[in-house]
Amino acid sequence: MAGAVELEVDGRAVRLSNPDKVYYPERGYTKLDIANYYLAVAPGVLRGLRDRPTTLQRFPDGVEGEFFYQKRAPKGLPEWLPTARIAFPSGRTADEICPNEPAAVLWAANLGCLTFHPWPVRRSDTEHPDELRIDLDPQPGTDFHDAVAAAQELRGLLEEYGLRGWPKTSGGRGLHVYVPLEPRWTFTDCRHAVIALGRALERRMPGKVTTAWWKEERGERIFVDYNQMARDRTIASPYSLRPRPEATASTPLRWEELGEVKPTDFDLRTVPERFADLGDLHADIEEHAFSLDRVLELYHEQDQGDLPYPPDHPKMPGEPARVQPSRARKES
Incomplete structure (x- = not known):
């Protein structure tokens, strides 16, 4: 060596x-x-x-x-x-x-x-996010193509609220969609925005998408992991290698190719060739910055309250009981 x-x-x-x-x-x-x-x-x-x-x-x-x-x-x-x-x-x-x-x-x-x-x-400015990151996470019984279907529905939903998303593979089975923001909202606001979008997707894709935090309630659906927008929660950057045997990479995509690719198409050997041919497909994301006002209005209109935070977070105002539903039933 x-x-x-x-x-x-x-x-x-x-x-x-x-x-x-x-x-x-x-x-x-x-x-x-x-x-x-x-x-x-x-x-x-x-x-x-x-x-x-x-x-x-x-x-x-x-x-x-x-x-x-x-x-x-x-x-x-x-x-x-x-x-x-x-x-x-x-x-x-x-x-x-x-x-x-x-x-x-x-x-x-x-x-x-x-x-x-x-x-x-x-x-x-470390207090105001300039990216809304929406993590579409396949649960057992679902796969990348289910995440693609959710992402395509999400694309239209974002456009209805004056937003535009940039998709990428997670490097695993899921998809990430980024929305560039004006840095005017708190982490709490951004997390509420993802909750609102997730709930809207649940209604549009019943039985296929969920915002349920507890795994026992998710079923065979795509989980919109809203807590990835909580403070100190991060996801793999674009072009990051992932710790998978195939050496896959989290790779920016065009919307038009979502239905034609699979995560293992993008790895340590293939992504440099793709980059040399196409460049950075998300290079223009920094030319945009959107408002969350309309999506936050949607959150309040839904009037469903907050959802649980990750276990390592302190209790937050308005957060429901952070107790697994099956355990709560046994204790009641």
Whole structure:
């Protein structure tokens, strides 16, 4: 195994230790393969990370080993790599890295980072999201094509409320749809907006879509994971590699190709070729910024109240009892 190599990008030299170390045993992909992947898609991955506090999902021993989420900036942070201070639901704060250049992405890859999890805020304003992220998560008994059907219905729903969505694969079985926002609303507002859209989808696709937080109530439906818009919840960035045997990547799509593709079409080998041919399909997202006023009006018109938060969040105002329904019945 080679001791180290030095990669130069945009005038910066980044040391890559153990470049031959295998991270994806099924495919034989090494740390150097990962670094070269991120160099090939650098404009796209940086478009999704630039100026965003970012958590690193690190796999020091590859995808078959243990992993952890690095929220606080690691020791030995290069002086040229900026950070932003964010506040967790507990009130504690941390300085997270903001990868603003290709060298920053390579530096993180050298630490065993495969997946980047940026916050939906910019370092200039960490309290007001500028992206609404809608996670369509297939439950047991459903698959990617069910998520596609939900996304296509969501597209029309967004347009009815003056919004436009940009879809991407999650890198697994699901789909993510991003809506760029004017940074005027709180995390709570943005979470309520996703709840409203999810409830509207439930009515339009009965038996196929759900906003039920408790798994025992979801059934074989697509779950609109509204809590991905809660503070300190993040999803894989565009072009992030995922810890799956096939080395899939979370990949921006055109709406028109949703029904023609599958998640395994997009991996460490194929995405750079696609990027070279098509560029970043979401490059224009930053030219737009939409209002949530009409969707928040819908939330209040629905008059169904809030839904449970994740278990690690403090109790929130107006939140229903955070108790599993079957357990509540036994205790009553």
